[in-house]
Amino acid sequence: MSAETLSRQDRQSATTRAVRSILASRETAIVLVILAIIAVATAMNQSFLFSGQGWRDLLLTPSILMVMAVGSAVVIITRNVDLSVGSTLAITAYMSGRLFVDLPGTPIIVVVLLGILVGAVLGLINGALVAFGKVPALVVTLGTMYIYRGAVLTWAGSDRINASDMPREFLGLGTMQIVSIPLLTIVAVLVLIVAGYWLASTRSGREMYAIGSDPEAAKLYGLPTTKRVITAFILGGALAGLAGVMYAARYGTVSASAGLGWEFQAIGAAVIGGVAIFGGSGTVWGAAFGAILLMTINRVLPIVGIPDFWQRAVVGALIIGAIVLDRYLSVRRHRKLQEARDDA
Amino acid sequence: MTAATRATTGASTSERPREVGRSYAAYHRPWWFRTFVSAEFLIIALLVLVWLIATTSVDNFSGPLTVRYLLMDIAPLMMIALPMTLVIITGQIDLSVASTMGLSSVLVGILHVQVGLSIPVAGLLAILVGVLCGVFNGFLVAYVKLPSLAVTIGTLALYRGIAVGLLGTTALTDFDQGWSDLATSSIGESRIPAIMIPVVILILAFAVLLHFTPFGRGLYDIGHNEQAAWFSGVNVARSQMTTFILTGSVSAAAGIFYTLRFGNSRGDNATGLELEVIAAVLLGGVLIFGGRGAIHGVLAGALLIGVLSSALRLEGVTVNVINIIIGLLLVVSVLAPTLVAGVQRLRSRLGGSSSAPGGSPPTTEPSEASSPAPRNSGPQNSTPHEKAPRATTH
Numbered sequence: 001m002s003a004e005t006l007s008r009q010d011r012q013s014a015t016t017r018a019v020r021s022i023l024a025s026r027e028t029a030i031v032l033v034i035l036a037i038i039a040v041a042t043a044m045n046q047s048f049l050f051s052g053q054g055w056r057d058l059l060l061t062p063s064i065l066m067v068m069a070v071g072s073a074v075v076i077i078t079r080n081v082d083l084s085v086g087s088t089l090a091i092t093a094y095m096s097g098r099l100f101v102d103l104p105g106t107p108i109i110v111v112v113l114l115g116i117l118v119g120a121v122l123g124l125i126n127g128a129l130v131a132f133g134k135v136p137a138l139v140v141t142l143g144t145m146y147i148y149r150g151a152v153l154t155w156a157g158s159d160r161i162n163a164s165d166m167p168r169e170f171l172g173l174g175t176m177q178i179v180s181i182p183l184l185t186i187v188a189v190l191v192l193i194v195a196g197y198w199l200a201s202t203r204s205g206r207e208m209y210a211i212g213s214d215p216e217a218a219k220l221y222g223l224p225t226t227k228r229v230i231t232a233f234i235l236g237g238a239l240a241g242l243a244g245v246m247y248a249a250r251y252g253t254v255s256a257s258a259g260l261g262w263e264f265q266a267i268g269a270a271v272i273g274g275v276a277i278f279g280g281s282g283t284v285w286g287a288a289f290g291a292i293l294l295m296t297i298n299r300v301l302p303i304v305g306i307p308d309f310w311q312r313a314v315v316g317a318l319i320i321g322a323i324v325l326d327r328y329l330s331v332r333r334h335r336k337l338q339e340a341r342d343d344a
Numbered sequence: 345m346t347a348a349t350r351a352t353t354g355a356s357t358s359e360r361p362r363e364v365g366r367s368y369a370a371y372h373r374p375w376w377f378r379t380f381v382s383a384e385f386l387i388i389a390l391l392v393l394v395w396l397i398a399t400t401s402v403d404n405f406s407g408p409l410t411v412r413y414l415l416m417d418i419a420p421l422m423m424i425a426l427p428m429t430l431v432i433i434t435g436q437i438d439l440s441v442a443s444t445m446g447l448s449s450v451l452v453g454i455l456h457v458q459v460g461l462s463i464p465v466a467g468l469l470a471i472l473v474g475v476l477c478g479v480f481n482g483f484l485v486a487y488v489k490l491p492s493l494a495v496t497i498g499t500l501a502l503y504r505g506i507a508v509g510l511l512g513t514t515a516l517t518d519f520d521q522g523w524s525d526l527a528t529s530s531i532g533e534s535r536i537p538a539i540m541i542p543v544v545i546l547i548l549a550f551a552v553l554l555h556f557t558p559f560g561r562g563l564y565d566i567g568h569n570e571q572a573a574w575f576s577g578v579n580v581a582r583s584q585m586t587t588f589i590l591t592g593s594v595s596a597a598a599g600i601f602y603t604l605r606f607g608n609s610r611g612d613n614a615t616g617l618e619l620e621v622i623a624a625v626l627l628g629g630v631l632i633f634g635g636r637g638a639i640h641g642v643l644a645g646a647l648l649i650g651v652l653s654s655a656l657r658l659e660g661v662t663v664n665v666i667n668i669i670i671g672l673l674l675v676v677s678v679l680a681p682t683l684v685a686g687v688q689r690l691r692s693r694l695g696g697s698s699s700a701p702g703g704s705p706p707t708t709e710p711s712e713a714s715s716p717a718p719r720n721s722g723p724q725n726s727t728p729h730e731k732a733p734r735a736t737t738h
Contacts, residue, residue: 081493083619135678136632138437138493142619143678146671153664256664261615264497277494309611310509316502320484323494 026274026282030289034296041300048303056182060175062295063188064246066288068262069269070195071239073287076270077199078232079212079279080130080137085240085266087148088122089259092244094152097161097254100170108170112245119241120234122148127233131226145263149256156256163252174249184246188288191239195284208232212279268315269294272322293318383629384641387677391648398655405655408535416528416605418650419539420445420598420614422643424621425628426550427590429642432625433554434566434584435634436485436492441595442617443503444477446610448599450507453516453609463523463604471596477503478592479585486584500618508611516609527604539601546594551639559583567634623674624649632678648673 038058042049049055068085075082092115099106099114122144129140163171176183199205211218211225219225248254267277273290275282294315302308398405424441431438448470455466481499485492529538554560565573566580574580603609628645630637653666 129675129679133679133682135682139626139632139678140675142622143671143674145619146623146667146674150664150666150668150671153667154662157662264500267497268501271494271497277491307509307512309512310505312501313505313509316498316500316505319498319501320495323490323498324484324488327488327490 027286027289030273030286030293034289034293037293037296037300041303045303048300052180055180056175056177057299058296059185060182060250061299062292063182063184064243064250065262065265065269065291065295066188067191067239067243067246068266069273069287069291070192070284071236071243072263072266073270073273073275073282073284074195074199074208075137075232075236076267076275076277077208077212077279077282078229079215080229080232081141081267081277082123082126082137082233082236082240083141083263083267084122084126084145084148085236085243086259086262087145087152088119088237088240089244089247089262090152090254090256091122091148091155092119092241093247093254093258094156094161094244094256096170096245096248097166098155100166101161104167108167108173111170112242115241115245116238117241119244120238122241123234123237124230126237127230130233131229149260153256158256160253160255161248166248166252170249171252174246174252184250187242187246191242192284192288195235199284204228204231209280213281265294265315266291268319272318274322274326276326277323290322382641383677383681384638384644386680387628387641387648388644391644391651394648394651394655398651402655402658404658410654410658412530412535412537414650414654415540416537417654418646419537419543420602420617421621421624421649422543422646423546423598423601424591424595424617425624425642425646426546426639427587427594428621428625429628429630429637429639430550430554430560430563430587431492431591432622432630432632433563433634433637434587435570436584436587437496437622437632438481438492438588438591439496439618439622440477440481440499440503441591441621442614443500443507444474444592444595445599445602445614445617446612447477447503447507448474448596449603449609449613450511450611452600452603453519454510456520457516457518457609463520467597467600470600471593474592474594474596474599475589476592477596478589481592482585482588485588486581504611504615507613511609511611513611517607519604519607519609524604524607527601539605542597547639547643554639559586563587564635567631567636620649620670623670627673627677629677 038049047054049058068089072082072085095118096111096115099111126137126141126144129135129144130137133140173183178186197205199208207218207223207228210221210223211228215225244259247258269290270282270287271277271290272293273282273286273288275287297314297318298308298311301311301314404410424445428438428441451470451473452463452466455461455469456463459466461469477499481492481496484490484495527539530536531538531541552560554563562573562578562583565576565578566583570580599614602614606613624646625637625642626632626645627648628637628642630642649670652669653663656666656669657663
């Protein structure tokens with residue numbers, strides 16, 4: 001049966017198949033939706049796209065959520081979930097500010113690396129609890145979400161880091177543009193490319209999918225599931241840490257409530273981007289495009305005359321729509337395969 | 345997810361033949377052991393301990409105001425934790441409860457303050473919307489077969505978005521004073537707030553529903569194995585739908601209380617409460633994969649969170665430290681079974697190597713597994729598999 005299926009597929013040329021799979025992919029669909037939204041917004045208000053400020057914001061706004069969504073996507077692909085990323089972001093964002101206040105003259109690169117490192121350690125704690133404690137990630141990261149948020153609240157209290165506390169060069173990074181593309185966007189895209197290549201084309205990346213689609217089978221097959229799951233959490237934490245530093249640079253003001261509720265935004269972006277919540281499928285590209293879609297809709301709503309209070313409702317509707325669509329497509333695919341089998 | 349855990353526990357039972365299954369109580373133990381050495385009683389003991397420490401060493405904790413405010417503070421938490429227990433026992437989750445609460449708060453505000461309906465009518469309409477919220481969740485989970493985690497992350501944003509969208513940043517505060525007074529009143533001269541009357545009724549109703557009706561027993565079956573439950577005659581989809589309708593309607597009712605108690609209706613009321621509810625339920629010994637849990641444990645979990653926060657607040661500890669403690673409790677509570685199992689395995693490995701050196705485990709296992717009952721207690725345990733379904737609660 002499989003031989004026949006193969007030969008039938010072979011009749012199509014490689015290029016038509018490639019074109020078809022690109023057209024049918026979730027990523028393409030989301031990019032098209034994003035482009036449509038941008039087109040509508042630009043038609044309503046020229047400066048949405050064709051002004052320096054509009055162009056910059058268009059690229060800059062999604063960058064932080066993109067980084068977080070990539071991390072969340074990797075964790076979700078291994079059939080886990082990390083609810084603590086919003087709190088991790090708050091910790092590293094506040095820490096970045098604190099470093100500049102307490103140790104003036106800290107090199108920026110040290111702050112960035114330290115942010116990533118602290119995020120990675122916080123992710124490692126989650127990963128170790130999940131992988132060694134054999135406890136569900138949802139519960140563990142719910143707990144660490146409280147713990148990390150409590151830690152940053154204790155540390156910061158009602159204190160807030162203001163833009164004037166941070167060096168001009170650091171804040172400059174948040175708005176700096178290279179060939180009219182904001183630096184933070186470049187960082188986000190680099191993260192995306194590296195993570196996308198790793199997941200799609202390396203052995204350890206593919207093993208993430210194997211673990212996510214069937215953890216037991218992956219273990220019996222001899223994959224290092226414990227190690228890979230911990231890696232996923234470390235990556236998710238490190239990217240949340242990086243997002244925290246980016247947050248400090250971008251917004252200039254950091255309080256202990258930074259990133260409140262972002263964990264759901266990041267997971268929502270991944271789900272909209274076609275990452276199945278029970279693991280094993282989806283790409284970080286989809287998650288990143290999902291993040292862009294969320295943040296762009298955010299900015300477009302007021303332009304098309306909908307009060308931005310409705311933004312969350314739209315986000316929720318999008319998430320529901322995305323999973324219903326996924327379900328519909330998978331049922332249809334299943335039925336087609338069944339028909340093909342019956343015909344054969 | 346459940347299948348995976350089942351497989352792991354299945355593998356580990358071969359090492360420890362005492363445990364017949366994932367959650368069947370070890371029936372060769374005497375009844376008092378099964379009742380008192382359980383996750384529920386552990387948390388109840390912890391609650392009693394914390395309560396005793398608080399009453400003896402925290403100033404004013406035993407004062408009349410403390411209990412009053414403690415109970416009023418955790419009333420919404422306790423209410424929503426009840427249907428949430430049912431949802432989690434079936435192996436699902438509902439993250440949208442706090443958003444439903446916010447939506448109901450906004451609706452009561454709009455219908456009462458802006459439209460001019462009386463509180464009972466506005467409240468009934470809000471509960472109706474809560475039912476609809478539950479129907480929407482339940483339909484997507486039970487009939488479209490979507491993962492509840494993803495669905496309710498979506499409706500978490502959707503319902504909250506509608507609440508915030510309806511009111512924007514305005515807050516409605518002009519509520520009928522009589523109803524606000526009623527929401528904050530006490531029962532007679534006692535220090536028990538009046539809200540505890542409906543809460544206790546709800547608790548009793550849910551305890552009966554979960555533990556003493558075919559519907560409730562079926563929920564455990566669904567949590568263990570949906571297909572097996574279906575084959576044994578449980579209407580899986582309808583049961584799941586019902587649990588989500590219950591979370592929706594009770595959340596809406598909690599939202600009405602919240603609105604009247606604080607006399608304000610805002611889009612962001614009760615933000616983040618869903619995680620506190622889930623923390624209370626899991627602390628109370630409900631297994632996140634479903635199939636295990638009991639109402640008394642959940643109540644103890646909710647009360648523990650309430651007593652801890654109240655006592656620590658009186659001690660001048662800020663809310664962030666309370667958050668850390670709740671988080672730690674949650675992590676430890678889920679980690680505890682794994683730790684206990686690890687210690688047991690270590691002990692049995694040490695003991696096994698001394699008593700039967702070089703003995704091949706596979707040959708000894710089956711005989712041990714089939715014989716624990718006669719060796720330990722009476723003949724009533726000779727058929728553990730018939731007992732098993734009843735053993736899932738206690």
